[in-house]
Amino acid sequence: MASSVVIVGGGLAGLFCALKLAPRPVTVLATSPLGEGASSAWAQGGIAAAMAEGDTPEKHTADTLAAGGGIVDEAITLSMAREAGDRVRDLLSFGVPFDKDLEGHLVQSREAAHSERRIVRVRGDMAGAAIMQALIAAVRATPSITVLEGITAERLLTEGGKVTGVAARDESDRLTYYHASDVVLATGGIGHLYAMTTNPKEACGNGISMAAEIGAVIADAEFVQFHPTAIAIGRDPAPLATEALRGEGATLVNTAGKRFMLALHKDAELAPRDIVARGVFAEIQAGRGAFLDCRTAIGERFAEAFPTVYATCQSAGIDPAKDFIPIAPAEHYHMGGVLTSSEGRSSCEGLWAIGEVASTGVHGANRLASNSLLEAIVFAARVADALPAALSPVQVTEKGKAPAIPFDPDLVDMLRQTMTDHVGVIRTKTGLMTAIWTLADIEATGEAPEVTAMARSALFIATAAYARQESRGGHYRSDYPEANPALAHRSKFTLDEVRAIITTVLSGT
Numbered sequence: 180m181a182s183s184v185v186i187v188g189g190g191l192a193g194l195f196c197a198l199k200l201a202p203r204p205v206t207v208l209a210t211s212p213l214g215e216g217a218s219s220a221w222a223q224g225g226i227a228a229a230m231a232e233g234d235t236p237e238k239h240t241a242d243t244l245a246a247g248g249g250i251v252d253e254a255i256t257l258s259m260a261r262e263a264g265d266r267v268r269d270l271l272s273f274g275v276p277f278d279k280d281l282e283g284h285l286v287q288s289r290e291a292a293h294s295e296r297r298i299v300r301v302r303g304d305m306a307g308a309a310i311m312q313a314l315i316a317a318v319r320a321t322p323s324i325t326v327l328e329g330i331t332a333e334r335l336l337t338e339g340g341k342v343t344g345v346a347a348r349d350e351s352d353r354l355t356y357y358h359a360s361d362v363v364l365a366t367g368g369i370g371h372l373y374a375m376t377t378n379p380k381e382a383c384g385n386g387i388s389m390a391a392e393i394g395a396v397i398a399d400a401e402f403v404q405f406h407p408t409a410i411a412i413g414r415d416p417a418p419l420a421t422e423a424l425r426g427e428g429a430t431l432v433n434t435a436g437k438r439f440m441l442a443l444h445k446d447a448e449l450a451p452r453d454i455v456a457r458g459v460f461a462e463i464q465a466g467r468g469a470f471l472d473c474r475t476a477i478g479e480r481f482a483e484a485f486p487t488v489y490a491t492c493q494s495a496g497i498d499p500a501k502d503f504i505p506i507a508p509a510e511h512y513h514m515g516g517v518l519t520s521s522e523g524r525s526s527c528e529g530l531w532a533i534g535e536v537a538s539t540g541v542h543g544a545n546r547l548a549s550n551s552l553l554e555a556i557v558f559a560a561r562v563a564d565a566l567p568a569a570l571s572p573v574q575v576t577e578k579g580k581a582p583a584i585p586f587d588p589d590l591v592d593m594l595r596q597t598m599t600d601h602v603g604v605i606r607t608k609t610g611l612m613t614a615i616w617t618l619a620d621i622e623a624t625g626e627a628p629e630v631t632a633m634a635r636s637a638l639f640i641a642t643a644a645y646a647r648q649e650s651r652g653g654h655y656r657s658d659y660p661e662a663n664p665a666l667a668h669r670s671k672f673t674l675d676e677v678r679a680i681i682t683t684v685l686s687g688t
Contacts, residue, residue: 181360181571182360182361182566182567182569182570182571183204183358183359183360183361183570183571183572183573183574184200184203184204184205184206184359184360184361184362184363184566184570184573185205185206185207185208185344185345185357185359185361185362185363185573186205186206186207186208186362186363186365187208187332187345187362187363187364187365187366187386188207188208188209188364188365188366188367188386188534188536189207189208189209189210189211189213189214189326189328189365190311190365190367190534190555191307191310191311191314191534191552191555191556191559192365192533192534192535192555192556192558192559193207193209193363193365193533193534193559194207194213194311194314194315194317194318195269195314195555195556195559195560196363196365196533196559196560196562196563197318197321197324198273198314198317198318198321198324199269199559199560199563199564200323200324200563200566200570201321201323201324202321202322202323203323203566203568203569203570204323204324204325204570204571204572204573205323205324205325205570205573206325206326206327206357206359206572206573207318207324207325207326207327208327208330208332208345208347208357209326209327209328209329209330210329210330210331210381211328211329211379211381212328212329213311213315213318213326213328214311214312214315215379225288225298225299225300225301225549225552226263226266226267226270226298226299226310226549226552226553226556227239227263227290227293227297227298227547227548227549227550227553228263228264228266228267228287228297228299228553229260229263229264229295229297230263230264230267230285230287230297230299231287231295231296231297233295234295234296234297236257236260236261236263237257237260238294238295239260239263239293239295239297240253240256240257240260241294242292242293242294242547243256243260243541243542243543243547243550244256244543245292246292246543246545246546246547247542247543247544247545247546247547247652248402248543248544248545248651248652248653248662249543249544249651249662249667250399250543250544250651250652250667250668250669251540251541251542251543252539252540252541252543252669254521255521255539255540255541256540256541258521259539259541259553259554259557259558262557262560263553263557266553266556266557266560267285267299269556269560270310270313270314270556273313273314273317274313274316274317275301275309275310275313275314276301276309276313277299277300277301278299278300278301285299286299286300287299288300290548290549292547292548293547293548293549298548298549307552310552325572325573329349329350330347330348330349330355331347331348331349331385331629332345332346332347332366332385332389333346333347333348333354333389333628334346334389334392334628335362335389335390335392335393335530336356336358337393337527340527340528341527341528341529342359342361342362342393342527342528342529342530343358343359343360343529344356344357344358344359344362344573345357345359345362346578348581351580352580352581352582352583353577353578353579353580353581354578354579354580354581355575355576355577355578356575356576356578357573357574357575358573358574358575358576359573359574360529360567361529361530361531361566361567362529362530362531363523363531363532363533363562364386364389364390364517364525364530364531364532364533364536364537365386365532365533365534365536365559366381366385366386366389366534366536367381367382367386367534367535367536368382368384368512368513368516368535368536369382369383369384369387369403369510369513369636369637369640370382370383370416370510370511370513371383371384371595371633372384372510372594372595372598372633372636372637372640373509373510373595373598373599373603374592374595374596374598374599375409375411375417375507375508375509375510375599376415376416376417376509376510376511377406377409377416377417377419377509377510377511378416378510378511379416380415380416382535383629383632383633383636384632384633384635384636384637385629385632385636386516386517386532386536387400387516387517387536387635387636387639388631388632388633388635388636389632390517390525390527390530390532390536391635391636391639391673391674391677392635392674393527393530394526394527394673394674394675395517395518395525395526395527395530395673396517396518396525396526396671396672396673397515397516397517397518397538397639397671397672397673398515398516398517398518398538398540398669398670398671398672399514399515399516399538399542399543399544399643399669399670400513400515400516400639400640400642400643400644400670400672401515401640401643401644401646401647401653401654401670402513402514402515402542402543402544402545402651402652402653402654403510403512403513403514403515403602403603403640403653403654404452404453404510404511404512404513404514404545404546404653405452405453405456405460405508405509405510405511405603405604405653406419406452406456406508406509406511407452407455407456407458407459407506407508408420408421408422408424408425408431408455408459408471408506408508409506409507409508409509410488410491410492410495410504410505410506411505411506411507412491412495412497412505416509417507417509418488418491419488419509420471420488420504420506421485421487421488422452423485424471424473424476424477424485424488425448425449425471426449427473427476427477427484428475428476428477429448429471429472429473429476429477430447430448430471430472430476431448431455431458431459431469431470431471431472431506432469432470432471432472432503433462433467433468433469433470434467434468434470435467436472439458439461439462439467439469440455440458443457443458444458453545453604453652453653453655456508456604457604457605457655459506459507459508459604460507460508460603460604460605461605463507464605468505469505469506469507470503470504470505470506471499471503471504471506472503472504473499473500473504474500474501474502477499477500478500479500481499481500482500485499488504492504508603508604510603512535512546512551513535514538514542514543514544514545514546514652514653515538515639515640515643515670516532516535516536516537516538517530517532517536517537517538518538518671519531519532519533519537519538519539519558521539521561522561522562522564522565523537523539523558523559523561523562523565524565531562531565531566533555533558533559533562534554534555534558534559535551535555537554537558538669539554539558540669541554542554543652543669544651544652544653544654545652545653584626584627584628585627586626586627586629586630587626587630590621590624590626590630591630591633593617593621594617594618594621594630594633594634594637597613597614597617597618597637598614598637598640598641600614601613601614601641602614602637602640602641602644604655605655605657606644606654606655606656606657607656607657607658608645608656608658611641611644611645612645612684614637614641615638615641615642615645615680615681615684615685616684616685618634618637618638618641619634619638619681619685621634622634622635622638635674638677638681639672639677642672642677642680642681642684643670643672644656645680645684646670646672646680647666647670648663648666649661649662649663649666650662651666651667
């Protein structure tokens, strides 16, 4: 087979990789129209890059190590930090309008757990949307990039242990084989596996499932980051109540109006994100509810000071100047994914992974703010550099209309609620066993391919959490609340190893 490349996913990582491959031909398969199904477009922060005077890649790496719970790959992280400036300059060349001062220098801000001002932004909180708009325009103007929208990848094609392409279905259920010597997964995260998430429905773990099915190693699956204050008004995805509200003095209370964070951390509402998320989750699980009380701290200033949150509340019949805002923790980012090398290669020949679907080792057990967009572009560029210098167009085989298998939405709801209840912010052995039983049953029902894929990806998270008998970063076990120094290493599982854990749990041994 002549060398050719298919990229599965139309978010930041996938589009950046396609642009870096130009003028080599590449085909991009996107489930949704470009910009609509990508978590990247919703990113409110920016890109971390040590470009300011006095800052260094070594300082950036030290901050990343401190946030990552003891399992960050230091060498890979340092190399990423050293490439950050070049990748930001790439984005500028693609037309991204990063904020600049009057002299034309990039404006860099500071975020939590960063020791320096190193976040490049666009109009404050518009980085994700602005980056995606610029990249989409650049991709549309690049003749070597073929973008096919409304195409959902279902499985990877293999021959003799090597990846040979992708089987995908369009919106009319026509099945097509895209033959390629190399497949780059850029399918995003796993947010939609949870009942509460800040991510679009396309973030359903499809990439992990496809890679695992052909034997790829999945790393750090148990490490999931939750945002503590999603607005719980029944919307999917859930809108966020920015942390700046608590910075202005808003408090977290239960139905009775009692502040519950005072007893959990010296910084109360301003404690680290994972601790606040656990406090909120515990109140909800205890039946006491959790709310943001902004009445005193912000009050009548709310509409002017926080117009986005205000409009969201108003649309749900809530006046945040006078009413409590109902909240719940929401899945925000997955540190785990397909294990890759420093070049983005998976453990399977011909398969690469970039963006949130990948586990590169730079996030460890807990992602440092604004490192996710940086990781996406750095590793996308590396994959483009490592792919063959001469590429041919992708060959396509039409397989005709395939029968659509309808799925039971109640089954998907059960899966998502199971993940939120038992594989969420607070985990226990009993809860994880319950989750594994439920998820294994869903996977075994022979439902629609998308439901099977969701269950398979969810099982990786649940079994990895079951196996890690400690608490570290985004993984918290109330039955093992402390970190165990002997477990200060990354987790790595194949589907066969996950199946072995499932068998043990189901047998009760």
